[in-house]
Amino acid sequence: MFSLAHRFRESPLSQRPSVTELEVHDIRFPTSEQLDGSDAMNPDPDYSAAYVVLRTDAGEGAAGSEGHGFVFTIGRGNDVTAAAIRSLRPHVVGRPAPLTAADLAALHRELTHDSQLRWLGPEKGVMHMAAGAVVNAAWDLAARQAGKPLWQFLAGMSPEELVGLVDFRYLSDALTPEEALAILRAAEPGRAERAARLRERGYPAYTTSPGWLGYSDEKMIKLAQEAVADGFDQIKLKVGSDLDADLRRMRLAREAVGPDVRIAVDANQRWDVAEAVRWMSALAPYDPHWIEEPTSPDDVLAHAAIRAGQPVKVATGEHVANRVVFKQLLQAGAVDFVQIDAARVAGVNENLTILLLAAKYGRPVCPHAGGVGLCELVQHLAMFDYVAVSGSWEGRVIEYVDHLHEHFADPAVVESGRYRAPTAPGFSARMYPESIAAYRYPDGPEWQARLARPAPARPAPVPPVPAPSASAPPQEDHQ
């Protein structure tokens, strides 16, 4: 067994600030009032964040004085996630601020291994996402303290430090510490050159903006052409509601963008195996780049069957609960593209683990983004992957949705179809205090005004009772 002792640079405890507060805010944006980003399958998403601020005694304005993180949700239940984050307070407050790789490894393990809290997953759902928000806030804090954007902070760590961040439990049948170290060492020589290229050229992006299911054909065509004119060489369309309509839209989109622009399609977990195979076999002549979330994110075997049963490549990950499920998707040959999400698994550490698994199996990572702040976070992970893990951006793209960036102090910037490399220290997670104050639920003025209106009652109404049916479609449709 590869020894993990003596791997970390120790920082003297006496010089470290302590965490004095873990602040939690239930922030919701009333996006259900607009039609952009929502559609017939998902009538009322209020893009939301259970938002956490770690504060330290480093002194206001000091680099290591705060760290920000969040769980992205789509409205109801944001309070449940906020409660889960609060339950982690004793693991953080009153402790030395986590600033080094060793600290961040220890924090990640502690939050995911609390025996009582682990019962609520294990390692999945609300409790796991809450752990991820706190872990990510700690990474934001540490990167700020180091004065580096997160991607660069990570890419400045040694292969040994990076391996020490990974929880290898349940992974040894797919990835050992030795293999992870070999992957990272192989990428080490080119780090500086790739970082320079990244700063110069940015990282490839694709856009979901043209593809909402509710858009008219004309609007979809217009937005697709604009996306190409803006420099994107990949777009994405929502599918899965009506095969004839999807065939028509796919044909029109292909005619609009020509043969060289990639068109990905996204079914948002809508199908069982046979339906996915039938649908994608029919769409295949229009050359879809991938089929995203064809079925349940838990269903490794179904993804494998869908991948084997039709010609279009398979992508998934935004709802995949943890590294163990990602591991199986790779072992089973169930996916062509690994779509990490910055705010569903247990933070940077688990995403590093998933990047290493993807590298081991030779699958490109194409992160999920959109929502609130997901573009801001995930760009760092993809750029780190390019610089220090896979060493490649071939066939890789980060999703981009132009939505709610105005609330972030260091918003993601996409130009000519590429994410510009962030330069501000931290994880780009910091929301403006004014936005937090305005959109706090239910006490912020934006909500107070809405809740005071007589009708329709806010929060969003209870959805209708679906008829008992063996084939009721899922009530969900998201990028």
Added chain:
Amino acid sequence: MFSLAHRFRESPLSQRPSVTELEVHDIRFPTSEQLDGSDAMNPDPDYSAAYVVLRTDAGEGAAGSEGHGFVFTIGRGNDVTAAAIRSLRPHVVGRPAPLTAADLAALHRELTHDSQLRWLGPEKGVMHMAAGAVVNAAWDLAARQAGKPLWQFLAGMSPEELVGLVDFRYLSDALTPEEALAILRAAEPGRAERAARLRERGYPAYTTSPGWLGYSDEKMIKLAQEAVADGFDQIKLKVGSDLDADLRRMRLAREAVGPDVRIAVDANQRWDVAEAVRWMSALAPYDPHWIEEPTSPDDVLAHAAIRAGQPVKVATGEHVANRVVFKQLLQAGAVDFVQIDAARVAGVNENLTILLLAAKYGRPVCPHAGGVGLCELVQHLAMFDYVAVSGSWEGRVIEYVDHLHEHFADPAVVESGRYRAPTAPGFSARMYPESIAAYRYPDGPEWQARLARPAPARPAPVPPVPAPSASAPPQEDHQ
């Protein structure tokens, strides 16, 4: 496609009471103060319940006036689960009380298909368990209204009504509505005879009491012999901490109970694949009946590899998140025994689904129990399985732990190694109001007294930071 229309007996809405309240209680028992049920791997479980009471306007004391349900947790985080249950209030309060199969099908679908709340899973973890608690409370209410214990209420439904309770989404590659109907119809002729046999003889149980890892050899031997004398023909030992110790304990237990009493072993998710294979190959000469939870509950492929790699049969399920993962465990030939849990998936409806999947694949269901109230609930599901689904109790056993039953109004009764068939109306979920009042956290007198003590501080202390290590054991060990 099998038509689901006209399947339900409609009850006239005008006669139905309405749900007036969804009450939630954070109940925790300070079990960490005793050693029974805890061990070196799990230093401080406080067996807890996020407890829900649905109240209706049927009038106090009327059969349909209340329904009880809960999520079992082990302490910290019980408040998070309680918050999740509260978030479901708008789906229940002010609506007609769910009393018929059609109502209970609709409620289950509504709670698991709320598009905003589904984002927090989907269908896993805190939010899914909360849905299960509310669904189970509704079943308790409906069975009370019908004046029948839940197992009998369920076993009185037609195959068509039962199939209508199932959410078949993501299942069609393994189980169709037609197949489910055929399974239920095949079991229909013998229902009355099996129900009579069940009332007369009870359902087979096994006991985990001798097997806690922290017990001395002498205590383990004494308890094992007592269990056999009490009529149990299966016991269970915890394993996974030290192979030499496990070999010794397994040898002593086998000598103590003889060759005919089954000894199951339980590793509580401790191993990776290779370790499980090595360990169980070593224990195999002592004829363990099954190895339970050898690895991550999410890891279908690892369970399959462990089952293929060593001779002992594999059991899992208490932490399996939902029907989609159970489906895959069966499809992949990864398990010999399906261990349903009454309070982790989305209630009776999803457990019915899992019973049908197990029947389709010919695998016996051996429910997990223990904790708080799990024996009370799960006995109904196993008995219903016997009467109306699998039609057999051969090779089937319900776990039994003699713990905290005194808080329940209709406690499970095990005699001569068998669960007696419940006769009281409902799901046996009702806790005494005095117990709820005494053990409410943190305001109940049992907790106020403890929290007032100067040391050790309650709630349970923050666990130590584990050393960064590639092979840190999971901090968990439970029946």
